[in-house]
Amino acid sequence: MHNNKPSIGIIGATGFTGSELARLLCQHPEITIKHITSETHKGKLFSDLHPQFMGILDQELESADVIDQSDVDVLFLALPHGVSMDFIKRWEHKNCKIIDLSGDFRLSTPEIYKTWYQKDHIFTKGFESAVYGQPELFADQIKGSSLVANPGCYPTASILSLAPLFVGGLIEKDTVIIDAKSGLTGAGVKASDTTHFSNVNENFKAYGLGVHRHTVEIEEQFSILGKQEIQVQFTPHLLPVDRGILVTAYAKTTKKLDQESLGKIYHDFYEGKPFVRLRKSAPGIKDVRGSHYCDIYPFWDERTNRVIVISAIDNLLKGAASQAVHNMNLMLGYEEKTGLEQIPLRP
Amino acid sequence: MHNNKPSIGIIGATGFTGSELARLLCQHPEITIKHITSETHKGKLFSDLHPQFMGILDQELESADVIDQSDVDVLFLALPHGVSMDFIKRWEHKNCKIIDLSGDFRLSTPEIYKTWYQKDHIFTKGFESAVYGQPELFADQIKGSSLVANPGCYPTASILSLAPLFVGGLIEKDTVIIDAKSGLTGAGVKASDTTHFSNVNENFKAYGLGVHRHTVEIEEQFSILGKQEIQVQFTPHLLPVDRGILVTAYAKTTKKLDQESLGKIYHDFYEGKPFVRLRKSAPGIKDVRGSHYCDIYPFWDERTNRVIVISAIDNLLKGAASQAVHNMNLMLGYEEKTGLEQIPLRP
Amino acid sequence: MHNNKPSIGIIGATGFTGSELARLLCQHPEITIKHITSETHKGKLFSDLHPQFMGILDQELESADVIDQSDVDVLFLALPHGVSMDFIKRWEHKNCKIIDLSGDFRLSTPEIYKTWYQKDHIFTKGFESAVYGQPELFADQIKGSSLVANPGCYPTASILSLAPLFVGGLIEKDTVIIDAKSGLTGAGVKASDTTHFSNVNENFKAYGLGVHRHTVEIEEQFSILGKQEIQVQFTPHLLPVDRGILVTAYAKTTKKLDQESLGKIYHDFYEGKPFVRLRKSAPGIKDVRGSHYCDIYPFWDERTNRVIVISAIDNLLKGAASQAVHNMNLMLGYEEKTGLEQIPLRP
């Protein structure tokens, strides 16, 4: 019987992060999925919507209204930006932990939110309690939190790529350039010109130059880690693959390093972090596909005295769903790796 | 401690089936991997060869010679056709069970082997004991066997597509056409013109017309199931994807059916087979990717009075590695699904 | 000056066939593009819609209304099925030749159209004059026609694959199976779940089992060629590539052939047809990409006494736009190859 296990609700089952959450959680040994909701598809089975789950997760989809009256221990909100906050406000007084996969509580203030998301925030109180859910950096705060803002996919790969140097005070201000590349699932499940096969396949392009919302999320976290205001140049690109983010991060350092000293900084910083793997050469996105790993390769260019860090994640997992489960593990007091030991699927 | 669990050896770690076996077996709850061998890479770590396993499976690769002196309970041979038989002969008197993923013991006689594989068989005695390891059809024989010939990838998808009709005596002789399409991993890990990205990507073609070795493997199994000599027209094609086989099987039947009666035949036949999923519409290969499922959709065309069956598998799993683990489960007396509950990775 | 050259209108510029027509026609040496129309995008430049044409074809898009008052020699209708007939009726009395790329006039009667297209035909008179525009088969009729129904993409590859055998009276009735595979552009430019990258990429599936509209188009043409009523089993599949159709056609013959006699039949039939290339092994779709070729490989299976024919085309060109230009060349009395000598783009 699952009766004594914490019960979980997944709010929003249509998108990629919703289905990935379900994939991870229905095999998680310590919890039980009580509700999966979808306003559009309520009444259908989860496996009607996602046929790969046939015979595995045939649970009926419900309206999110069911949560109002239901005891659940943890809610995962896999909803669009600007929609999530409505539900978090609505369930403010519920006695449950919330992990929000949208961008609604990732930034520091409602004003900054409005600037980058072009929308008034309707639950500004949430900013007081929300914790930024990057487990490698803020595990202690996450453990005690009831509202975790799950980091964005690009920010996860970007922040982890340079965190050791920012924390070490080693980054020369305003030299950081993050050239990031994401698989198409980052654009979401909705059919559009952007997601049309013929616009993606055999193609590659930059988008959101200078204005992408993840820029400020990265800058805020680097500013916290570096203890000064940091500006980054962030450029996302769209890869003709389903999954994966590769970040190529460039920075000048405040003192000359070499490959060995650089490697040591990263090794010391990430020791004991089970999901960061320090690589000896540049990783590819396929090395982490389907898994919770972030593979990082820091490189010191002797010729230019610049550091280049390559980091690779699966945008739907370490960049979304598995990071959310990781946060849940911390919030509920489980071992970090519980339910997250999937091995990358390659080829 | 793993000491009391059956110990396993994986012979041949370089190829795709070797690494997939390792992925499944290192998470299998009932066994322990004792040896992984590679003549080319002995001394390296498994994760040097397959970096996605870094921190997960860093076991040292050994020469296959180590097996001569080692107690192991089960050996998986992930070797090329024509090489496997050397080792099976060599280890004839070892007290261990062998699951051979090559084609060396799949056919009925050494003579037929020679005709289709253009090579003399050097261990004809093996044919006496080898069992064809299709768990949905021959579970009882597999349970008692010490040498299982793991079915080919195309044969698995092909045989499962029409088995219910052959067993039911419903196939009109010589009307079977199997038009099959496989992802590139079916061509193996070796670099060649065939596997060069630019020959595969955005391309699609038929190959092996009239002469592909899997033809006779399919025919032999259908002949057994149908209790008469069966000839099939089998045409493989190469898909520009990593994983997956889709079979489109056509046949005339000995009596007129309809969609409902056809569906019932399949339902009855596959009831209790945990890895065959009968679908209500045509499956895609991505619905089973990374999993042990075979998704099948039988369709009756009222206009032409012909049956069309679509079946989809992951060629590296149900078509190779997970089927081998399934066979091991049967041979060692475990529940069929043990260690095989991976959910398809989609998208 | 272009003044004395025949003037052309392309009706419908949004879709893939519209832009491919423009690509071919703006480099055709004998004609001039007078109008390109789009109701949705009128007023924009063609290159706003299709940026690859920037600096090449910056012509302004007009409403189709402009055609009412304009002298044009040839109109290409690149419109959806069921929309084309409205315009053909409207321009019935215009003194111009029409090449219709939709399915509206490909079938023999309005009744059959209604059965397969689920729509009443509003211009039944057009059936009297419409010629089926397969240049390799009906060049004489096309030359004298004012209304050409440009063949469907699947029918083109299918018909050419078996035409020599049907014309020779060599096909055994009701043994024809056409297993066809198409790139995604066959599904059109419109964003939908079907065309979403993540549903196509790394995927492969059958669709339209038993009911695809091209079935009847193929059957009608085979019936004409074979001088008896022919039924075919036609199954389309969706390939994760942009362009290309590969047909694998199976048939029993009324007399035993061999590879040599089969090859001779094809050679004799296609002699002098500049765009059919008889290959000595199975072609891939990339061998014809971006070109007007249909590559065909007829294979006689000695073991099964069955013929297998592989044919490959670019669905947007030989399966649509370049075939339309080929028809125009015939209708205007130009040499067949005029403007159609693009070499396949590979890799």
Next chain:
Amino acid sequence: MHNNKPSIGIIGATGFTGSELARLLCQHPEITIKHITSETHKGKLFSDLHPQFMGILDQELESADVIDQSDVDVLFLALPHGVSMDFIKRWEHKNCKIIDLSGDFRLSTPEIYKTWYQKDHIFTKGFESAVYGQPELFADQIKGSSLVANPGCYPTASILSLAPLFVGGLIEKDTVIIDAKSGLTGAGVKASDTTHFSNVNENFKAYGLGVHRHTVEIEEQFSILGKQEIQVQFTPHLLPVDRGILVTAYAKTTKKLDQESLGKIYHDFYEGKPFVRLRKSAPGIKDVRGSHYCDIYPFWDERTNRVIVISAIDNLLKGAASQAVHNMNLMLGYEEKTGLEQIPLRP
């Protein structure tokens, strides 16, 4: 008759640039292909090697020895780095123009060549006469040259992205970062782990960090244009597509610009250059596929006061074969666009 047209030899027919040269040159109106050579495949037809050319270019492949005794006007050397120089030395006294597609004469001195190519140069005299064949920058020198070093693919896209700013003296020293991404054909036709489909497909990774040979080629050209020694950070990545390079170039400027002034600089610089297209938003590689265009989008980031320039080319064409033909047009006195008006193939 072709007798009076200049005659051409293509040395090295096996690789992608060899076949692309043939594709362009066999349709070039002003020249005739006299020889195509391949040591490995001499005696075969060109179309045996590249079946897409069947019926189009069935010319017999010869040994390069034939050139010793043959009058040809232009030789295209499509050979590996380090091999080309042997032939250029051998044919030093032939009265013909040579366009070398290798890297053997792109750098300024034999010493720098040795440092980056790890090989002694055996024909140092060639450096005196070789002209760097970037038509947008050095048309006058190219016109008078007998030995043109055709630029590398990455350098072409990189140099054109920032040339207007370097020439204008606007780049702040040592701030240039070039994050470049190339399709797989850049890795060549040879089968290897690098080019194996399963290592490329659904993957993406950086390579050659800090040591890629194109770094020095870019730096030398920028130093010439900028009239001071320039260092760049250049990082290449491998895209899972056949064709295309996208460069994302970052730089600080010596004075504050804005989008308008930046655009004007590029507009003035590239006016009259028929193959550079200035775009109003970020181009994708598919916008130029199969064509000789370089699409450029310069962007001024008001927030960071940094310039970002995106440039896109087809690596096999503008990055190799069509640029070589462009150079030939200049060397032979033809209009620049002769034979190079292919429209991008999209989708």
